[in-house]
Amino acid sequence: AQRVTQPEKLLSVFKGAPVELKCNYSYSGSPELFWYVQYSRQRLQLLLRHISRESIKGFTADLNKGETSFHLKKPFAQEEDSAMYYCALALSGTYKYIFGTGTRLKVLA
Amino acid sequence: DVKVTQSSRYLVKRTGEKVFLECVQDMDHENMFWYRQDPGLGLRLIYFSYDVKMKEKGDIPEGYSVSREKKERFSLILESASTNQTSMYLCASSPPRGWVEQFFGPGTRLTVL
Numbered sequence: 001a002q003r004v005t006q007p008e009k010l011l012s013v014f015k016g017a018p019v020e021l022k023c024n025y026s027y028s029g030s031p032e033l034f035w036y037v038q039y040s041r042q043r044l045q046l047l048l049r050h051i052s053r054e055s056i057k058g059f060t061a062d063l064n065k066g067e068t069s070f071h072l073k074k075p076f077a078q079e080e081d082s083a084m085y086y087c088a089l090a091l092s093g094t095y096k097y098i099f100g101t102g103t104r105l106k107v108l109a
Numbered sequence: 110d111v112k113v114t115q116s117s118r119y120l121v122k123r124t125g126e127k128v129f130l131e132c133v134q135d136m137d138h139e140n141m142f143w144y145r146q147d148p149g150l151g152l153r154l155i156y157f158s159y160d161v162k163m164k165e166k167g168d169i170p171e172g173y174s175v176s177r178e179k180k181e182r183f184s185l186i187l188e189s190a191s192t193n194q195t196s197m198y199l200c201a202s203s204p205p206r207g208w209v210e211q212f213f214g215p216g217t218r219l220t221v222l
Contacts, residue, residue, distance in 0.1 A: 009149065034210075043113075044152075044199065044213040086151060095140050095159055095203070096167070097211065101151035 002027050004089050006100035013077050014108050021072040021103045023061075023087030032090040033070040034097075035061055039083045047072075047085070057081070077107045112136070113214040115200050121220045128187040130217050132200030138212075139205040141183035143167075143175065146197040146216070158183055159205070190221045 003026040013019055025031055035047040048056045050063040050070060061072045070087060087100040116131035134141065142157040144167075154167030156175040164175050172194060176184045183202075187194055200214040 006151075043215045044201075046210045049210070095142075095157060096154060099144075099152040101149060 002089065002091060002098050004087050004098050004100040006085075006087055006103050008103045009101070010104045010106065012106045012108060015079055016076050019072075019074045019077045019081070019105065019107075021085050021087075021105065023070045023072065023100060025068050025070065025087075025089050027068075027089055027091070029092045031063065031065070031068075031070075032092065033061075033063060034088040034090070035059070035070075035072050036086045036088055036099075037083050038086070044086070077105075079107045079109060081105060082107045113200055113202055113212050115198075115214040115217050117217050118215065119218050119220075121222065122187075122190050123222050124191060126187075126190050126221075128190050128219065128221075130185040130187075130198055130200075130219070132183045132185070132202075132214055133181050134183075134200075134202040134212070135181065136202065136212070137180065138202035139180070140203045141177065142201040142203075142211065143173075143183065143185045144199045144201065145169070146199055152199065155185065190219075192221050195219060195221045 005024045033050045037047040038044045059074045084102050084104050086102045089098045113134045122128050143155040144152040146152050153169050155173050158164045158177040174186045198217045201211040203211045
């Protein structure tokens with residue numbers, strides 16, 4: 001069955017520390033993965049997608065098919081990175097996405 | 110800029126009431142979605158629509174129905190609201206091709222008393 005797992009509900013780091021938000025997926029098809037972010041009192045929005053291989057706001061994510069992972073990383077956390085982060089898997093041949101349960105990132109001063 | 114709007118930011122209803130949540134998008138997107146967002150459960154798909162008058166059940170359709178009479182508008186209907194439907198409801202839209210970004214509305218926080 002298709003599944004997206006984000007094992008951490010809450011991740012607290014100090015400003016300037018590295019950040020890694022974990023995402024693992026289970027899917028028999030070719031995975032298309034995304035990270036979405038929701039800042040306080042704002043709508044959910046796309047942060048980055050694996051196919052673009054881009055860095056947004058200093059965040060990167062690499063698809064590792066062997067480990068079925070798509071972890072989100074940033075070398076130096078900023079206070080404005082505090083938000084809720086969701087990993088999402090698009091199912092090929094459909095319009096459906098499977099979202100993970102989310103990880104709340106708190107960056108402490 | 111894609112704009113997805115939802116009719117209410119906060120809504121309080123009583124058990125047994127019929128509830129309508131409205132969503133409008135202005136980017137001529139074919140696909141529209143309704144999710145509920147609950148702490149610890151993430152986003153769960155209730156229904157989606159890939160064209161006018163077309164709909165498909167998502168993962169948790171029980172207790173809900175939808176209507177899409179016009180391309181820009183997608184309504185979620187709770188036929189008889191229950192307390193376990195208290196949640197944040199998010200609407201989203203996307204272009205027709207797969208694996209593209211979904212654009213979300215601000216959400217409606219529904220409380221059923």
